[in-house]
Amino acid sequence: MFNQLGVIGCGLMGGSFALALKKAGLVKRVVGYSKSPSTTEQAKRLGVIDTAAESALLAVSGSDIVLLAMPVAATEATLKAIRHLIDPKVLLMDVGSTKADVVDAARRVLGKQLGVFVPAHPIAGKESAGVQHAEATLYHGRQVILTPLPETDATQLQKATDVWSALGCQVLKMTPQNHDAAFAAVSHLPHLLAFAYFSAVANQPSGRDFLTLAGPGFRDFTRIAASDPTVWRDILLANKAEVMAQSKRFRDVLDLLEQVMQSDDAQALETLLRQASEGRAQWQMGVARPR
Amino acid sequence: MFNQLGVIGCGLMGGSFALALKKAGLVKRVVGYSKSPSTTEQAKRLGVIDTAAESALLAVSGSDIVLLAMPVAATEATLKAIRHLIDPKVLLMDVGSTKADVVDAARRVLGKQLGVFVPAHPIAGKESAGVQHAEATLYHGRQVILTPLPETDATQLQKATDVWSALGCQVLKMTPQNHDAAFAAVSHLPHLLAFAYFSAVANQPSGRDFLTLAGPGFRDFTRIAASDPTVWRDILLANKAEVMAQSKRFRDVLDLLEQVMQSDDAQALETLLRQASEGRAQWQMGVARPR
Structure with a gap:
């Protein structure tokens, strides 16, 4: 008390x-x-x-x-x-x-x-x-x-x-270092990506029209793009090196996915998507107690 | 009937x-x-x-x-x-x-x-x-x-x-063409990004540990990464050109954000984040009727 x-x-x-x-x-x-x-x-x-x-x-x-x-x-x-x-x-x-x-x-x-x-x-x-x-x-x-x-x-x-x-x-x-490495991966990078993605969609010529068509997938994917800009400015700058390292990993996988798309390799694409889909379906958020 | x-x-x-x-x-x-x-x-x-x-x-x-x-x-x-x-x-x-x-x-x-x-x-x-x-x-x-x-x-x-x-x-x-351009932006690209991001996090040496720390932001951002891989294989291949064009727009904004981070330009970073944050906060999903 x-x-x-x-x-x-x-x-x-x-x-x-x-x-x-x-x-x-x-x-x-x-x-x-x-x-x-x-x-x-x-x-x-x-x-x-x-x-x-x-x-x-x-x-x-x-x-x-x-x-x-x-x-x-x-x-x-x-x-x-x-x-x-x-x-x-x-x-x-x-x-x-x-x-x-x-x-x-x-x-x-x-x-x-x-x-x-x-x-x-x-x-x-x-x-x-x-x-x-x-x-x-x-x-x-x-x-x-x-x-x-x-x-x-x-x-x-x-x-x-x-x-x-x-x-x-x-x-x-x-440790503070392990914390920052982990959260660059699971929190800071997705915030950066969500900010970037929302801006990219909104700031194109037909962006305003496109946004009226967006559905529940878009809603959830971009929820964190509404986060406080001053808070996230500080986080992204404070943990810049780790965030950049995670961004590099992300870009490598995105490059690979786009390569198999470009080469119309349906089987390779499905294999990559399936790995992510199964991994995400099995993931559960850590919680203190069942709710 | x-x-x-x-x-x-x-x-x-x-x-x-x-x-x-x-x-x-x-x-x-x-x-x-x-x-x-x-x-x-x-x-x-x-x-x-x-x-x-x-x-x-x-x-x-x-x-x-x-x-x-x-x-x-x-x-x-x-x-x-x-x-x-x-x-x-x-x-x-x-x-x-x-x-x-x-x-x-x-x-x-x-x-x-x-x-x-x-x-x-x-x-x-x-x-x-x-x-x-x-x-x-x-x-x-x-x-x-x-x-x-x-x-x-x-x-x-x-x-x-x-x-x-x-x-x-x-x-x-x-028209089918306008539909595909719009949904490349608001649906197909975010699915591709979510698949890529989840794989990038999960497939790194500490990925399994990192995933135990992920919270509600991660949960919502990656929800669509659990989508059906055969359905999304077909969508991404069928609408490849539009998805690639949207990915290019996204990468341009991500590049810009990372440049201002690298140069420690807090003001420019905040401005970019604020634009996204305010835009997303104002966005509402189109619905048929109030629920």
């Missing part, structure tokens, strides 16, 4: 964490800060936070649990702004989709206080950004990846594990 | 059409044929068809409405097999995702009987192929594209419009 949650970045992720903690009875009050005052105000109006703070530092003041939930490129500046009030007993976490860059920023800024920081990435979200889409159940039944450092305090790591477990998450631990 | 529906290809699409027609009270009995006798048998066992025919020709015998619902490359051979029993009063339709190739096949085979054929493409489906996934509501609330020819009989065209409308579809008419 915590006394006060300080949320820095009152958007979909931070707002949902605040709602979930309240719903689980794990926190008495929530103080929130967002770069845009209107967002903080909206979060308060919606009951996502109890008190609007005028700075990140003020959101940390008096909090025994702090969540960083702004775009990842703002991590270093935010940590600098709050480090003076970070107590050794505070549990400090983030929810960033990249981990190596966040950990590097924490190393540079936190010094002796590095132990309180437990880097976290909950595998949850939706295409509708913003605190108005926050919901208490966003994390329920999802995986959360913690990427603790050698310096991470064992007590804080246990606290972090307990909090996410209490929200209905399955907690996994990985 | 029809006396007998002959379904050639008792899979997801043909089976769902049979169920929908029965549920709407538009047909007295359904005779079905599939290339694989076990599929026909299963369709009968599931109550999707009333009678299993031993050939395509026998499925047409006595039918006043006939639906071709096998992979598109089989159209010409199927039409050759059934043309002797095609009566001028029969409504003959297909459900293929490509239209120029199907129309060409019909022109070559049907001769004077071409007028009975109304090429149709219902914008519906799901990733689970097979008659066991057929459902009476698959077409409800969806668009269906008819691509009539100058030779198409006006009575048959009206009948086709009435049937799909009765199933809850919005009926649109286009």
Whole structure:
């Protein structure tokens, strides 16, 4: 049980964490800060936070649990702004989709206080950004990846594990590097491809007409293209090398498929498609518990 | 009201059409044929068809409405097999995702009987192929594209419009060429990309581990990669030129995105992502009626 949650970045992720903690009875009050005052105000109006703070530092003041939930490129500046009030007993976490860059920023800024920081990435979200889409159940039944450092305090790591477990998450631990390699493959590249594909369709001469004909396959394939552009700008830049490596693998397979199409090799094409189809049909999303 | 529906290809699409027609009270009995006798048998066992025919020709015998619902490359051979029993009063339709190739096949085979054929493409489906996934509501609330020819009989065209409308579809008419250009963009290319992407992730050294970490974004982005490989083999080959042209557009945008990533141009990246994000957020799937 915590006394006060300080949320820095009152958007979909931070707002949902605040709602979930309240719903689980794990926190008495929530103080929130967002770069845009209107967002903080909206979060308060919606009951996502109890008190609007005028700075990140003020959101940390008096909090025994702090969540960083702004775009990842703002991590270093935010940590600098709050480090003076970070107590050794505070549990400090983030929810960033990249981990190596966040950990590097924490190393540079936190010094002796590095132990309180437990880097976290909950595998949850939706295409509708913003605190108005926050919901208490966003994390329920999802995986959360913690990427603790050698310096991470064992007590804080246990606290972090307990909090996410209490929200209905399955907690996994990985190194920041392994995390970033894996999520370049299963999350960052598909976002890049979805953004690229939607733009390519929409920005052609008949694009507007074509879009009126698109069906459920298109709807699901492009859902993530509606994701928050500032969040994804930061993720794609922070994990650029891994994303590029995954893009290269993707392009190689696309080249191969187009080669067999060009040569009208129906059998080879079917074999390649069947491999993907059977693999995807067998795949199941990792979940914390049956729903 | 029809006396007998002959379904050639008792899979997801043909089976769902049979169920929908029965549920709407538009047909007295359904005779079905599939290339694989076990599929026909299963369709009968599931109550999707009333009678299993031993050939395509026998499925047409006595039918006043006939639906071709096998992979598109089989159209010409199927039409050759059934043309002797095609009566001028029969409504003959297909459900293929490509239209120029199907129309060409019909022109070559049907001769004077071409007028009975109304090429149709219902914008519906799901990733689970097979008659066991057929459902009476698959077409409800969806668009269906008819691509009539100058030779198409006006009575048959009206009948086709009435049937799909009765199933809850919005009926649109286009030329086969415009249809294929549009669906290369909004359907065929995303399927190709989803197949390529899933294979690229799965077939790398850590692919199996990565897949256990994938979340809801991955799930939706790759749903269509589980589609039927024989159906998509035929579609991609039949509409190869248009799909390649769309792939080129997609690759150009992907190249651009990667260039701005490589040059760490955060502002340009955000602008490109925002354009896609806002466009996708505003897009709504065309539906026949609010649901």
